[in-house]
Amino acid sequence: MAEEQNNDTKADGVTRRDFLKNSGLVVGGVVGGGLLGGLITNTFMDDGQSVSPTANNSDEPQDAEQLTKARMFFKRAEDFRVLSAAVERIFPEDDIGPGAISLAIPYFIDKQLAGEYGFNSREYMEGPFFEGAPTQGPQTGMRRREVFLYGVSKLQEIAQSEHDESFFDLEGEAQDEILGAFEQGEVDMTGVTSDAFFAMLRSSTLEGAYSDPVYGGNLNMDGWRMKQYPGGQMAFFDVIESEEFVEMEPVSLHAHHT
Amino acid sequence: MATELPRKQVAVVGVGWSGGIIASELAKAGIECIGLERGSERKINDFIMQKDELRYAVRYELMQDLSKETLSFRNDRDMRALPMRQMGSFLLGTDLGGAGIHWNGQCPRFFPYDFEIRSQTIDRYGEDRIPEDMNLQDWGISYDEIEEHFSHFDDTIGTSGEDNEMTAERSSDFPTPPMKKTPSIRLFHEAAENLGLHPYMSASANLSEAYTNPDGKTINQCMYCSFCERFGCDYQAKSDPLITVIPTAVETGNFEIRTHANVRSVSYDGERTDGVYFVDTRTGEEFFQPADLVILTTYVMNNTRLLLQSGIGEPFDPDTNTGVIGKNYCYQIMASAQGFFDQQFNLYAGAGALGGQVDDYNADNFDHSDLDFLHGGTIQLTQTGIRPISTNPVPPGTPNWGSEFKQASAHHFYRTLSLGSQGASLPYRYNYLDLDPTYTDALGDPLLRMTYNFTEQDRNLAAHQTARLEEIMQEMGANEVASNPDIGDYNIMPYQTTHNTGGVIMGAEPETSAVNNYLQMWDCENLFVVGASAFPHNSGYNPTPTVGALSYRAAEGILQYLDNPGPLV
Numbered sequence: 158m159a160e161e162q163n164n165d166t167k168a169d170g171v172t173r174r175d176f177l178k179n180s181g182l183v184v185g186g187v188v189g190g191g192l193l194g195g196l197i198t199n200t201f202m203d204d205g206q207s208v209s210p211t212a213n214n215s216d217e218p219q220d221a222e223q224l225t226k227a228r229m230f231f232k233r234a235e236d237f238r239v240l241s242a243a244v245e246r247i248f249p250e251d252d253i254g255p256g257a258i259s260l261a262i263p264y265f266i267d268k269q270l271a272g273e274y275g276f277n278s279r280e281y282m283e284g285p286f287f288e289g290a291p292t293q294g295p296q297t298g299m300r301r302r303e304v305f306l307y308g309v310s311k312l313q314e315i316a317q318s319e320h321d322e323s324f325f326d327l328e329g330e331a332q333d334e335i336l337g338a339f340e341q342g343e344v345d346m347t348g349v350t351s352d353a354f355f356a357m358l359r360s361s362t363l364e365g366a367y368s369d370p371v372y373g374g375n376l377n378m379d380g381w382r383m384k385q386y387p388g389g390q391m392a393f394f395d396v397i398e399s400e401e402f403v404e405m406e407p408v409s410l411h412a413h414h415t
Numbered sequence: 416m417a418t419e420l421p422r423k424q425v426a427v428v429g430v431g432w433s434g435g436i437i438a439s440e441l442a443k444a445g446i447e448c449i450g451l452e453r454g455s456e457r458k459i460n461d462f463i464m465q466k467d468e469l470r471y472a473v474r475y476e477l478m479q480d481l482s483k484e485t486l487s488f489r490n491d492r493d494m495r496a497l498p499m500r501q502m503g504s505f506l507l508g509t510d511l512g513g514a515g516i517h518w519n520g521q522c523p524r525f526f527p528y529d530f531e532i533r534s535q536t537i538d539r540y541g542e543d544r545i546p547e548d549m550n551l552q553d554w555g556i557s558y559d560e561i562e563e564h565f566s567h568f569d570d571t572i573g574t575s576g577e578d579n580e581m582t583a584e585r586s587s588d589f590p591t592p593p594m595k596k597t598p599s600i601r602l603f604h605e606a607a608e609n610l611g612l613h614p615y616m617s618a619s620a621n622l623s624e625a626y627t628n629p630d631g632k633t634i635n636q637c638m639y640c641s642f643c644e645r646f647g648c649d650y651q652a653k654s655d656p657l658i659t660v661i662p663t664a665v666e667t668g669n670f671e672i673r674t675h676a677n678v679r680s681v682s683y684d685g686e687r688t689d690g691v692y693f694v695d696t697r698t699g700e701e702f703f704q705p706a707d708l709v710i711l712t713t714y715v716m717n718n719t720r721l722l723l724q725s726g727i728g729e730p731f732d733p734d735t736n737t738g739v740i741g742k743n744y745c746y747q748i749m750a751s752a753q754g755f756f757d758q759q760f761n762l763y764a765g766a767g768a769l770g771g772q773v774d775d776y777n778a779d780n781f782d783h784s785d786l787d788f789l790h791g792g793t794i795q796l797t798q799t800g801i802r803p804i805s806t807n808p809v810p811p812g813t814p815n816w817g818s819e820f821k822q823a824s825a826h827h828f829y830r831t832l833s834l835g836s837q838g839a840s841l842p843y844r845y846n847y848l849d850l851d852p853t854y855t856d857a858l859g860d861p862l863l864r865m866t867y868n869f870t871e872q873d874r875n876l877a878a879h880q881t882a883r884l885e886e887i888m889q890e891m892g893a894n895e896v897a898s899n900p901d902i903g904d905y906n907i908m909p910y911q912t913t914h915n916t917g918g919v920i921m922g923a924e925p926e927t928s929a930v931n932n933y934l935q936m937w938d939c940e941n942l943f944v945v946g947a948s949a950f951p952h953n954s955g956y957n958p959t960p961t962v963g964a965l966s967y968r969a970a971e972g973i974l975q976y977l978d979n980p981g982p983l984v
Contacts, residue, residue: 246816246817247816247817248816248821249817249818249821251818251821251822252822253821253822253825254821254825273474274474277482277500277501279481279482280481280482280500280501281481281482281485281498281499281500282482282500283498283854283855285853287495287497289495289497290489290490290494291906292490292904292905292906292907292908293488293489293494293497293499293907294488294497294499294500294501294503294906294907294908295500295501295908296497296500333817336816340815340816359815359816362816363804363807364469364473364804366803366804367802367803367804368467368468368469368473368804369467369468369469371467372469380803381803383825384803384824384825384828385825385828385829386763386802386803386828387763389464389466389467389642390466390640390763391638391640391649392638392639392640393638393639393640393641393761393763393764393765393800394638394639396761396764397595397597397639397761397764397765398595398596398597398598399598399761400598402758402759402760402761402829403761410464410466410467413464413466414464
């Protein structure tokens with residue numbers, strides 16, 4: 158794992174050496190205030206896991222899985238940190254297995270939002286829009302990418318107004334309280350209700366935990382292992398009648414497609 | 416201006432189970448047909464190694480693109496109908512093979528009672544047992560008359576199963592024996608027997624052994640890999656149109672398939688049709704396909720919509736309870752009970768139609784004299800194979816997220832069994848289909864509008880079935896049983912079932928039905944409208960074999976018509 162290789166990583170996730178190295182990328186240009194300011198405010202510390210460019214310095218071969226841990230959708234690292242903290246509360250690391258961050262669920266959600274899911278591409282998005290009855294299903298004209306950005310910034314806004322701290326710096330209990338208010342639909346939002354946003358956050362978290370690792374979550378199939386799910390096995394002809402529970406090492410699409 | 420194409424004897428609109436069956440029968444008889452399929456081509460190797468829950472089961476890879484076309488929905492006429500923006504309650508198929516690709520493969524036959532439900536209800540309980548606004552109708556054909564077509568469908572798909580005293584009588588044996596019995600199904604069977612019920616193995620189109628049908632098409636043995644519903648089969652072990660009727664039709668040289676051909680209307684001069692207008696979805700170019708006969712097999716929704724849009728048949732009017740197009744839209748009344756056990760079952764394994772079943776509380780197999788509903792529903796314990804995104808069972812009272820949820824859902828994943836009842840859906844005057852006044856599809860045509868809610872009959876039926884499910888689950892030895900007898904209002908979002916029926920119903924008289932018992936339009940003799948749209952009500956069962964039987968019946972009628980044109984009834 159990257160963090161184990163990063164002996165040189167400081168608490169803020171970025172070393173002086175990295176800064177210099179990365180500055181090199183813009184040699185001849187200007188190292189903008191955004192980058193400099195970002196370093197000071199931990200821009201690179203995406204998810205509290207110290208994912209750092211120092212991995213590049215290692216003599217060890219590159220871990221391909223780590224290369225997919227980068228943002229395709231969320232532009233602001235702060236938003237991504239809020240998302241990461243929120244989904245970790247929904248699916249926390251505990252005695253029985255890894256949590257959302259270890260399973261790379263925030264990156265899974267980020268990738269999903271960058272594509273079809275985020276654009277609601279195969280859904281009817283024509284107007285006119287009216288608030289419907291609960292039996293009529295979602296009626297918002299907002300696309301999921303907008304809803305997530307809005308919802309995440311709302312989580313942060315409430316954390317700051319109620320606790321004077323970032324959402325990701327709060328204790329778990331305080332985070333849960335805020336998430337619970339969203340779940341109950343108690344948070345005022347425009348164009349989408351807070352419970353609808355929470356439902357999306359929850360369902361995308363479970364998708365990230367248990368979808369095939371090809372999508373960037375369920376890292377190393379550890380979500381499946383926790384649930385004893387064998388993945389996409391070719392056949393269960395031999396176990397279908399068995400009285401005994403048969404556990405097996407999971408198989409992913411990678412094994413079938415390569 | 417639409418470009419006119421060379422004339423065909425028969426134009427089949429939509430190529431799924433119904434279109435494929437009709438094309439295969441006509442093409443074998445030497446009739447030249449064209450199949451107009453609005454979706455893309457599909458091949459069986461599209462389904463190889465596609466064991467991907469997110470893509471297929473959650474994001475609906477095989478389903479209709481709602482950005483192009485959906486329907487609008489309201490519970491009753493006082494509500495504003497709004498578009499179904501996302502797929503939920505039912506999953507509309509698309510592309511070659513249609514919904515016949517992503518089905519589970521459950522193969523029950525409707526009961527003799529279903530075909531004569533009005534007469535039999537009156538005979539047994541008196542006419543006043545039928546509520547005033549329930550348009551309960553006989554189908555205009557008896558089970559005995561249609562039985563040969565059920566057998567034909569079973570022979571084509573190789574149905575695996577076993578006889579049972581509660582199900583419709585068969586003139587021939589099941590082509591293949593029942594599927595393997597799992598420990599959970601054994602438990603269900605024992606409990607059902609203890610309660611005096613009559614359990615059997617569900618009839619299945621996931622085949623227990625390899626089978627070659629009379630057309631020479633082979634369906635393979637099921638591997639119980641669990642990727643059935645919402646997926647195409649990896650092994651060609653689930654009968655579907657792509658491995659049976661479609662190649663049978665194409666190999667005759669008489670059946671041409673044109674994909675990306677989205678039919679928008681059927682020509683009509685007040686008596687007859689002369690063909691269909693379609694748009695090539697790739698270019699937007701408009702075409703007219705002339706044909707001596709037109710067969711609509713575009714699922715319940717589009718069969719109804721195309722007739723309304725083409726001005727064929729009198730639209731149903733709930734105010735006067737007259738007219739026929741859009742009438743008797745029905746669905747399925749689902750009930751369920753979850754049981755939590757200590758034992759872990761190998762529930763990751765399974766097949767779409769692998770299950771134990773009882774019909775003691777279906778149709779009129781039990782006395783309704785003192786009950787507040789008619790008909791009933793089948794009861795099943797299926798082992799379709801659970802998947803981890805969609806299956807997270809937790810006992811009542813467990814939080815919905817956080818560590819407690821995570822641990823409970825992992826613990827109970829293989830320790831939870833579900834019983835389900837698929838209840839009959841009887842017609843109600845104010846449940847109907849028409850055209851939406853506001854919303855349109857990508858071509859600017861009005862969406863179909865569904866007005867539908869559960870009725871007293873439905874709620875009472877669901878409560879009754881739920882109580883039966885609870886009894887069986889208790890008898891199975893569950894530590895805790897969770898269920899909800901109150902089905903509330905129909906909600907278009909949570910998945911229930913893709914068993915939509917009605918809209919272009921069959922019957923004995925043109926005043927109360929749209930098609931006769933050959934599925935020939937009363938108002939347009941060279942137009943046949945085929946599918947579950949013809950069901951005057953929905954039984955307490957999966958619909959596909961009845962759709963298959965009606966398709967063979969229609970094919971027989973079409974061949975008769977070609978020999979001797981005119982009304983067949």
